[in-house]
Amino acid sequence: MKKTLLSAYLGILIVYSGSLSASQKTIPLPIDYRLIRNVLVEQLYTGANRTAHLWKDKSGCSLLDMSNPKIDGQQGLVRIVNDVHARIGTLMGGECLTVLDWTGKLETFQRAVLENGGTVLRFPIDKAVAYDPGGQALRIDQLQDLLKRFAEPKLASVKLDLQEVRGDIEKTLVPVTTPENKAAVQALLSSLRFSEVKAGETGLGLKVAFEVPQANARANKQAAPVFNESEMQQWNVAWQRWNASLFQAIDRAAEDRVSEDVRDTLLETLLAAKSAFHKGLTSNDTSGGDPVRMFFNDSWDRVAPVLRTIAKDVPSTEGLRFLTFIAATDLLYELEAIGSPLGLDISSDGLRRLGRMLLVKQAGTK
Structure with missing residues (x-):
């Protein structure tokens, strides 16, 4: 999956936190159930028309499929409702003879729990109910056994793994990591974890904790020189590529969700x-006024809700990366309000320094 401009900015936030002493920070990371549905579809519904082919016997005459998952929250649990198609048959004379063909719904109520030290979010099942299109509970033992053996474990296996996001962020940081801050960045990434999760009606209320390196007093540095004509040409090429990556992410979102206004x-x-x-x-x-700082101050409150909307509908890992970027930028403003303890340099001078690092690393990868 290609890096987005947003991932690059998340890298900026981390790279500019360069020291070895650390303090723990916690930031909210609300996740809409549409993103959880994307995770579910990506991991489980891999068949044609986004169908989960859960089981088929050797003859191919018997099968169990799920499709069209719908997700919401009820009483602190994640509720998932699936369409189910089950068929029981037997092979006779080279052809399948159908004994039972059933369609209905499987409704599961699942807890949101943290595992592996807060790096993995899973959804074990508390309760499962199957019923026909008329709402009558399933009373066929053989079908109930199939659902218990094949459907419920698959739904319970769905997860959100911070290890995957950590890898994406680390790849993003490669072009802008210097020897001086490499250890601090690795420590920050290693400390990244979920610290709390609650299931609401429309989404999950997550909190993400990590150790933020605190900057020592920084010596006054001479301002970085402005870009020359050659550097600006390289920058413009890179900028066009970042723009294209962002809009590719938007295009991967559901068209009916991302409006023209967005x-x-x-x-x-x-x-x-x-x-x-x-x-x-x-x-x-x-x-x-510094144009770079003014841009961030003026634009963030307007664009953050737009990015949250997009995050609900892009593929699952990229959606989580969008939300992580939003949360990290919220943290940036919080830290600057108390005196920039990370030494963050969101300014024209900081952009020139970072821009040259990006261009040098980019030239080295050609």
């Missing part, structure tokens, strides 16, 4: 970012 808001934000970053990269004049 796309227009993102396009306006990207155009504003391009203008602000161009000013920050090519000029030292901050008499009217």
Whole structure:
């Protein structure tokens, strides 16, 4: 899966936290059930028309399939309702003779629990109920046994794994990690974990905890020189590629969920970012305010809800990465409000330093 511009910015937040002493931080990470459904479909519903082929006998005459999962929350549990098709048959004379063909619903109530030290979120089943299209409870022992043996374990096996997100973030950080901050970044990534989870009616209330390296007092550095013409040409090529990656992620979201208003808001934000970053990269004049800092201050409250909307509908791992970026940026503003203990440098000077690192690393990978 390709890196997005958002992942790159998450890398920026981590890279600029360079020291070895640390303190624990916790940030909220709400996850809509649409994202959980995407995880479910990606991991389990791999057949045609997003069907989960759970079981088929050797003759092919008997089978158990699930499809069309719907997810919400009830009384602190995650509720999943699946369409079920079960067929029991036998092979006679080279052809299948159907003994029983049943369609109905399987309704499971599942807890959201943290495992493996908070790095894995799983959903074990507390209760399961099967019923026909008329709402009558299933009373066929053979079918109940099939659901118990094949459907319930599959639904309980679905998980959200922070290890996967950690790997994506680490790949994003490769172009911007220096020898001085490599140990601190590795320590931060290793400490990343879920610290709390609650199942609500429309989504999960998660909290993510990690150890944030605290910056020592930084020596005053001479301002980084502005980009020359060659550097700006390289930057513009990279910027176009990042833009394309972001809109590819949007296109992977469900078309009926991502409205034209959402796309227009993102396009306006990207155009504003391009203008602000161009000013920050090519000029030292901050008499009217630093353009890079002003962009982040003015745009974040408007674009964060848009990104949350997109995160609900893109593929599961990328959706979680979107949400992690949002939470990390929320943390950035919280930390800056208490005096930037991480030494974060969201400014034109910081962008020029980071931009040169990106371009150098990018040139080395060609």
